[in-house]
Amino acid sequence: MFNSYNDIRKWRENRMDSVSRDHFQLNAFHDQMIQHAFHLAKEKIEREQGPPPAPFAFYLMGSAGRFEQSIWSDQDHGIVFDGKQEHQHYFLKLGEEIREGLAAVGYERCEGNVMASNPLWCQSVEVLQTQISDWLREASWQKLRHFLIFFDSRVLIGDKGLLFQVKKQVFSILEEEPWLFSRLVENVNHVKKGVGIFGQLLPDYSGGKKGNFNLKQTVYFPYVNALRMLALLHHVSAPSTLSRFEAIRSIYPSVAAYEEDFHQLLQHRLQWRNEAESYENVHMLKVDQLPKKDKQQLKTSVRRGQKLYSIAKSIVKEEGWS
Structure with missing residues (x-):
């Protein structure tokens, strides 16, 4: 269908406006663009290096992994393969081409280098299992950050079972060492206040983002972090926040009450x-330009998200590590 990355980029420019107002249509469109870019990358590497030397899966992380991308998004992806470690060289080449192809399509390279071109995110199943296990047991802030990024993952192309093997091991480790829940909560425990004591919205007051309200950090992340913690507690491998709500809806009615809030957000x-x-700037919002109704909606989203996070934290503390 597409002969070049530029063709996909043009398709994006022509179609984006028609899907950008509906969350599900938008994210399905992102998946389609990434799939097309992946296939062009794979075809190029196969011409140069031959066919893949082992079965593999290309997986997405971050907002793409959660099926929660906005209009613009950066890259967060990896490759897991069922083969020997010597096969890594081939898949790193594929990862490099995917990285460059997606950049050409319009997805910025990840500043943290969470991409399949990085050996950390391009591993055999066996090595990835060991790596994830080491991250959890070391339990440093950075290693747990890597783990939380990985956990919000889903296979876009390839064998879904490869990724599930790794997540299954994660649940086993957490059952054996429940104290890790306290460290995981600490890792995401900082929540930006968002709303002041007098009910006013609190945008950033310094730096290049002065006057802007960070939707991602202040409003969106409390919901994501809350449901991720509960998903880990209940062995829910699905990465999207809405799927996690659905999976635990019957267990915690107090949490289910916030599902519609997140959908509206x-x-x-x-x-x-x-x-x-x-x-x-896709996550930065000029609050002084918002209509009064939208300001009120934003305040409600902030307060509800922070309340949900508090509820989830209490549940994990009571059931996870106490």
Whole structure:
């Protein structure tokens, strides 16, 4: 269908406006673009290096892994293969081409280098299992950050069972060493206040983002972090926040009450940032330009998200590591 990355980019430019107001249509479109870019990358590497030397899966992480991308997004992806470690060289080459192809399509390279071109995110199943186990047991802030990024993953192309093997091991480790839950909670425990004691919205007051309200850090992450913790507690491998809500809905009615809040937040996020022109500012919102109704909706989202996070934290503390 597409002969070049530039063809995909043009398709994006032509179609984006028609899907950008609906969360599910938008994320399905992102998946389609990434799939097309992947296939072009794979074809190029196969011409140069031959066919893949082992079965593999290309997986997404971050907002793409959670099926929660906004109009603009950066890259977060990896490759896991069922083969010898010597096969890594081939898949790293594939990862490099995927990275460059997605950049050409319009997905910025990940600043943290969470991409399949990085050996850390391009491993055999066996080595990845060992790596994840080491990250958990070391339990340093950075290693747990890597782990949490990995846990929000899903296979876009390839054998889904390869990734599930690794997640299954994760649940086993957490059952054996429940004290890890306390460290995982600490890792995501900082929540930006968002709303002041007088009910005013609190944008950033310094630096290049002065006057902007960070939707991702202040409003969106409390929901994501809360449901991720509960997913780990209940062995839910699905990465999307809405799927996690669905999986634990019957267990915690107090948590289920916030599902519609999150769904509305996903839609409002698109509405508020529909005109964003780059990944750099897609999460930044000028609150002084919002209508009164939207300001009230934003305050509600902040408060509800932080309340949900508090509830989830209490549940994990009671059931996870106490």
